[in-house]
Amino acid sequence: HKVLVLHGPNLNLLGTRQPEIYGDETLADIDNALRERAAQAGWEIACRQSNHEGELIDAIHAARLDGTDAIIINPAAYTHTSVAILDALNAFDGRVIEVHLSNVHKREAFRHHSYVSLRADGVIAGLGSQGYHAALEALIAAG
Numbered sequence: 001h002k003v004l005v006l007h008g009p010n011l012n013l014l015g016t017r018q019p020e021i022y023g024d025e026t027l028a029d030i031d032n033a034l035r036e037r038a039a040q041a042g043w044e045i046a047c048r049q050s051n052h053e054g055e056l057i058d059a060i061h062a063a064r065l066d067g068t069d070a071i072i073i074n075p076a077a078y079t080h081t082s083v084a085i086l087d088a089l090n091a092f093d094g095r096v097i098e099v100h101l102s103n104v105h106k107r108e109a110f111r112h113h114s115y116v117s118l119r120a121d122g123v124i125a126g127l128g129s130q131g132y133h134a135a136l137e138a139l140i141a142a143g
């Protein structure tokens with residue numbers, strides 16, 4: 001089994017970016033912990049971050065062809081704007097879980113709508129980095 005973890009724009013700043021909202025762990029901390037858990041379960045994992053919408057789309061396209069079974073995605077601000085990321089995910093056959101560190105529903109109204117949720121099999125928000133772990137556990141449990 002193979003999972004792609006995809007992080008959208010500004011998530012490279014985790015740890016220093018509004019830590020009161022997003023926590024003080026860095027993206028490398030989160031990715032390393034996910035890698036450890038995946039390895040333990042015998043899953044292959046690739047973690048990628050991009051600030052560019054097209055690069056996220058290219059990564060989703062690559063996942064269609066390289067045997068990736070599932071995508072865990074935090075599309076960050078593109079969640080609320082990107083029909084193109086939704087379209088790319090609609091062309092991917094595996095499972096998709098959408099993760100947000102913060103509870104987007106408790107925040108500004110423009111964060112309440114997600115294009116990606118139209119495709120996601122599961123959505124997790126507000127659990128901080130534990131949300132990524134919950135997503136990975138769900139995938140592992142489902143096999």
Ligand code: DQA
Nearest residue numbers: 074075076077100101102111
């Ligand atoms: C986010 C929530 C988005 O609204 C925001 O634009 C982000 C991060 C989250 O993880 O809570 O950049 O996806």
